[in-house]
Amino acid sequence: MSDHDHDRHDHSELSETELRVRALESILTEKGYVDPAALDVLIDLYEKKIGPRNGVRVVAKAWSDPAYHARLMKDATAAIAELDYSGRQGEHMVVVENTPEQHNMVVCTLCSCYPHPVLGLPPVWYKSAPYRSRAVSDPRGVLRDFGVTLPETTKIRVWDSTAEIRYLVLPMRPEGTEGWSEQQLAELVTRDSMIGTGLPKQPSEIA
Amino acid sequence: MDGAHDMGGVKGFGPVVPEPNEPVFHDEWERRAFALTVAMARPGGWNIDMSRFARENRPPEDYLSKSYFELWLAGLETLMIERGLVTREEIEAGKVLSPPKPGIKPVAPDEVTPAIRRGGPTERAPKAPALFAIGETVRTKVIHPVTHTRLPQYVRGHLGTIELNHGCHVFPDTNSLGKGEDPQWLYTVRFDGPELWGKDTDPTLSVSVDAWESYLERV
Numbered sequence: 001m002s003d004h005d006h007d008r009h010d011h012s013e014l015s016e017t018e019l020r021v022r023a024l025e026s027i028l029t030e031k032g033y034v035d036p037a038a039l040d041v042l043i044d045l046y047e048k049k050i051g052p053r054n055g056v057r058v059v060a061k062a063w064s065d066p067a068y069h070a071r072l073m074k075d076a077t078a079a080i081a082e083l084d085y086s087g088r089q090g091e092h093m094v095v096v097e098n099t100p101e102q103h104n105m106v107v108c109t110l111c112s113c114y115p116h117p118v119l120g121l122p123p124v125w126y127k128s129a130p131y132r133s134r135a136v137s138d139p140r141g142v143l144r145d146f147g148v149t150l151p152e153t154t155k156i157r158v159w160d161s162t163a164e165i166r167y168l169v170l171p172m173r174p175e176g177t178e179g180w181s182e183q184q185l186a187e188l189v190t191r192d193s194m195i196g197t198g199l200p201k202q203p204s205e206i207a
Numbered sequence: 208m209d210g211a212h213d214m215g216g217v218k219g220f221g222p223v224v225p226e227p228n229e230p231v232f233h234d235e236w237e238r239r240a241f242a243l244t245v246a247m248a249r250p251g252g253w254n255i256d257m258s259r260f261a262r263e264n265r266p267p268e269d270y271l272s273k274s275y276f277e278l279w280l281a282g283l284e285t286l287m288i289e290r291g292l293v294t295r296e297e298i299e300a301g302k303v304l305s306p307p308k309p310g311i312k313p314v315a316p317d318e319v320t321p322a323i324r325r326g327g328p329t330e331r332a333p334k335a336p337a338l339f340a341i342g343e344t345v346r347t348k349v350i351h352p353v354t355h356t357r358l359p360q361y362v363r364g365h366l367g368t369i370e371l372n373h374g375c376h377v378f379p380d381t382n383s384l385g386k387g388e389d390p391q392w393l394y395t396v397r398f399d400g401p402e403l404w405g406k407d408t409d410p411t412l413s414v415s416v417d418a419w420e421s422y423l424e425r426v
Contacts, residue, residue: 050323
């Protein structure tokens with residue numbers, strides 16, 4: 001489960017897994033348990049439609065529309081569904097908002113729970129042993145790994161997703177963005193800022 | 208079970224190494240292993256808690272040496288062998304050696320998107336009032352089940368505060384065993400960093416888990 005899995009496997013090992021999966025798919029197809037065309041639809045969905053750009057829309061709208069922000073904080077599942085994002089691994093959503101006093105970070109120490117409808121499938125680091133072990137005991141150290149340093153007085157709040165509740169971090173809207181449109185604001189939102197391992201981009205970064 | 212998957216607070220795994228511009232999948236086999244696992248759940252007849260347990264119920268050295276999608280593949284194989292859908296011999300030989308289990312209907316291409324968009328909500332109607340109130344101090348029980356549980360070791364036996372009540376949700380400990388959903392009140396319980404990790408811990412840290420009612424006791 002380490003980050004180095006891909007380095008550790010030599011080519012022949014990878015080929016062995018590849019052959020095993022290919023054979024398994026043909027066994028399951030021949031037995032009539034799976035339809036390969038359904039697998040193609042599933043893969044396409046997760047590669048092209050379900051991803052962090054969905055979460056970016058949620059955050060940018062929350063930053064620019066106070067009424068939406070209020071609905072999102074009150075019932076995140078319903079507010080996210082307004083933008084047509086719902087379903088598997090996002091059935092029960094909670095949005096946690098960063099403030100100058102408190103920074104939120106999300107982890108799943110037991111497996112890889114992650115809000116798919118708004119963020120897609122989790123990156124390798126999120127599922128890795130280093131993140132899962134340290135996020136709950138040394139989150140400031142983890143933030144350093146991401147190049148992020150927060151003021152010592154900022155409270156750090158870590159949400160371990162041990163049930164079917166899925167958490168999305170609402171980062172703080174960067175300063176100097178007064179009067180920006182939702183589309184402009186969306187350019188500042190990063191995936192990691194919605195997990196809590198990063199901060200949004202500053203206006204100067206996209207100028 | 209207290210397995211290698213329960214990683215909160217374990218030392219020595221090193222730094223987190225993010226990959227810039229990471230793709231959704233790194234290899235074609237990851238795509239297929241992921242899709243096979245998702246697409247086999249309904250015809251296979253297992254639930255999410257059973258599939259989590261199939262991935263985590265293995266020797267630590269096995270769990271830690273497998274990549275994420277290798278664990279998914281191993282879990283899928285276990286679930287199918289347990290239910291007589293395929294045999295170990297078939298998986299090793301890479302070809303069909305026995306007739307299919309009758310009555311299995313595959314997921315059709317046009318069923319995929321609606322099913323993913325629907326998901327599998329776990330909230331159920333409550334049968335009794337919640338035992339704990341928001342703001343109440345509770346202690347997590349010290350338990351070490353050999354079967355599936357979602358109470359991580361690092362919070363067991365510690366004092367926390369009830370912060371959110373999420374309603375009644377399917378209980379993984381019984382659902383993973385096929386012993387029913389046994390819905391229970393689910394709470395977000397917040398712990399101060401020093402309560403979990405000792406007095407030298409960063410006092411600005413707090414950590415929460417989502418805990419079913421039977422994981423908790425009054426103090």
